[in-house]
Amino acid sequence: MSTFSFISETAWRCASCNKELHPRKVNVEYMGSVFNVELMVCPVCGFVLIPENLALGKMLEVEQLLEDK
C-alpha cells in the first residue's frame, strides 16, 4: 500500500498532553477502502489532526470517488 503524505507545519499542539504534533503514518478508512496516510499526530495520545483544507480538498475528493465506485 502506498502512503500519501499530508504533513505540514502546524501551530496546533495537543492540549491534554501539551505536545507538538509530529508526522505519523495512520490508516484512514471509507466505504471499505483503507488508506495509509502520513498526518500530524500527537506522539503521546495519538490525536490525529485533519486540517480544513485536507478535509474539504483531497479527502472530500476521495470520499466522493469511493461513493461513486
Place this chain on the structure above:
Amino acid sequence: MEQQQLRKLEATCIQEESPQCSAACPIHIDVRAFMACLAGKDWRGARRVLDRTMPFADIVGRICDEPCRQACKRSEIGDPLAVHRLERFCVTTQPMVLRSPRLPAKGGSVAVIGSGLAAMTAALDLARKGRTAVMLTSDEQIGGSLRQYAEEMLPAQVLAVGVETLYSYGVILHFGCSLNQEFLATVRQDHDAVFLDRDCRGLATLAVDCTQPDPVTLAIGLDGCFAGGGSTANGFSVMKQVEDGRRAALSIERYLQKVSLTAQREREGVCPTRLFTQIAGIPPLSEVLPADPAAGYTAREAVAEAARCIQCECMECVKQCAFLQEFNDYPKRLVRKIYNNEAIVQGTRTANKMINSCMLCGQCTVICPHDFPLNTVCRTTRANMVASATMPPSAHEFALQDMEFSLGTFAALARHQPGRDSSRLLFFPGCQLAGSAPQTVEQTYLHLTRHLDGGVGLMLGCCGIPAHWSGRQELFHRTMQTLVAEVGRLGDPLIVTACSSCYTVFKEFAPQLTVQSLWQLLDKMELPANAAAPPQPMAIHDPCTVRHEPQIRASVRNIIKKIGISTEEHPYAGELTDCCGYGGLMQFANVPLGEKAARAKARRSECDGLAYCAMCRDNMAATGRRVAHLLDYLFPAASRQDPLLRPNPGFSGRHENRARLKQHLLTTLWQEEPPMNPAHKEIKLVIAPQLMELLDKRHILEDDIRKVIGQAEQSGRRLVDPENGHFLASYRPVRVTYWVEYQPGRQGFIVHNAYSHRMILPGEAK
C-alpha cells in the same frame, strides 16, 4: 432501466431530429452546420460540410435547386434562407477541403449507362465503395442536361473537373457508345449490375422499360437493373438526379452484397422530421439580396444571410431548467447516461451526481412537445440505486436526518384541539413552514380553531417526501404508514396542508386520507381582519408542486386579491413554474446548483416576490431576494419585521424553530410538559452570521457543534493554538466527523470555524 424503455425514452426527445432544411434535402446536407460556419466566416468549415455529403460539390453547389428552401423554418418569421445562393458563394470562393476516401477494391463490376448527374453520382458512389464502375454513354462529354446551363452558371471547365474526379476514383468512361437493341444484353453479360440514367439520349432504343422504377430501390423489371434521374412531371431537378444516383448506388451495393434492397431505407431522400423549434420571440428578418445579382453574394452579404439561420433545435426544456443547463445536455442524452450508469458493475458511476441533481419538478415534461418524463426517470433510478446499494451515502443523508428530526420527539406532535376529544379537521403545516415561520403556524392554527366548527387538530411532522425523493422507498412507505395510523387515531379528520408538497404526497400515496389545501380552505373563509397588503405590486412564485394543481393556484390568487395585494404575473408561474432547488433534495446533493436554481427562480421577476411555499420563500430569501410568504401578510401579528426582509433561517434555525414551536404550543395550548432536552443543548454558542451561512452550506448544524464542544470540554481531548488560545476538537456522532475551532467566551463558546469529513480516523467508530 430496460433497453426497450431506454429506446422509448430516447425516441420521446426529438432534439436530435433533423432540422426542416436537412430533412427536405434529398441527400440531407447539414444545412444548419453550413449556415453556422458561414455566419462565423469559417469558409473551410462550410465547404467541408458540403464536401462531406454533396457529390461534385463544385458542380452541384453552383446549380442546386434547393428543395430545402421551401421547408426552412425561417419562412415563418421572414424569408427562408437563400441556401442555393450561399452554396454557390461557398463553392465559387472556397476550393474542396475534404476528399472522401475510396474503399479498397472489393470486386463487382457495375455498368452505368448515360452520363448525366444521376449517372455521375452513381458511378462516383460505387467507385468510392470499391466497386468497378464503368460509365457507358452515347455522348462525347459528361453532364447530360447539365450542359444546357449558361457558361456563367456552370462553366464547361467546372464540368471538366467532374470528369477528372471520376477518373481519380478509377471510374472507367466510354464515350460515343452506340445504344442499340443488343447493347443492354451485352452489358448485362459483362457486368454484375446496371444503372440506367434516364437523362440520356437514346435510352428508348434499349429493349427495356425505365419509366417506372421502384420508388424505394429504383429497381426495374430486369434483375440487377436500376434506373433513375431525368425529368419528371415537375421538370428537371438537379437534386433529384443526385438523389437517384445515390439511391441506385445503394441499391446496387445491397444487390451485390445479396442483402435486402428494401430494409431500413425510410430515412433516405426527403423525409419527415419531428424537430420542434420555438420561434416566438425571434424577430423576423427578410432575405439579404446580393447587390450584384449576377455576381452573387459578397463575403459580407453571405455572412449576413447565413446569420439569419435560427439554428433550428428544440432545447426548450434546457432553456428553462437550471439542472439541465448545469449538466449542459438534453434529456435524450441524459437518459442514455443514466442507462449506462446503471449498467456499470465495476468502475466509477460518473452520472450519480447528475441523477441526484434533478429537482424532480416536472417543468421539462410540461414544456416538452412530447412530455419527456425526466423526473420519473431520475426518481426511479434513485430508488434502483438505493436498492442496489450504489446510492452515494452523502447525497441525501443530511436531508433525511432533518426529516428524522421533524418526525422525532422534539418536533413532532399530534393533538385534538385543546379541550376537545375529536377533530373534524387536522392542520398539517409541514416541516418546512414550522421550521421557517413557527409563529405564523401558531397564528394560522389559532385562526382555524376560532373560525371552524367541529374541532381542528394539529399535527406537526413531515409528509415523508424527502424519503420519496431520495429513492428510500421503504423508509417512505414506513413514514406514510405511521402517518396514516396517527391520523386514524385522531378519527380520520380532513387534513389541511399548508405546503403543497405535503398535499401532493398525501393525494398520491395515501388516497385513503382526505386532504385539502390550506389555501382552498382560507379562500372560503373569512380572512383575518388585520391582514396587511404591501403597497407595491408583487410577483407570485408558485411552488413546483402546484404545477398540476390549478385550483390551489386559483385559490391563492383569490386570497391575494381579497387582501388587496396587486400582482404582476410573469411567464414562469403556474404550470411552467420553476423549482427553488429543494425539489428532489437537489440542494442537498448539489449545493452550488441549489443556489443557482433558487437564483434562477428569484430572477423571473423584478417585482418583490410573494411565495406560498416555505422552502421557496427561504431559498429565494437566501439569494438576497426580497420575498415574503403569503401567510406573513395574512397573519401580520406573527412577525414584527418586514416580511420581505425575513432572513433564511438556515438548517439549524429550522431545527430550533420546530423544537421551539412544539415546546411553545405544548405548554401554552395543551398545558403539557415539553420533552426534556439532552445535556449538550445547554451549551451556548456564539456564531457570526457569515460563519452561520457557511456552516449551512457545509451542512453542519449548531447541534453538531454543541456535541463536539461538549465532548471536548468533558474529555479534554482537543488541540490548542498557543498563539490565540483557540481549541480544535473533533467528534463523530454517527457517519460524519465534525471539527470545530472554538474558544470559551463570556456569552458562550465562540465558534471560529467548523468543517467535516466522512473518512474514519483511527479509533473512531465505523
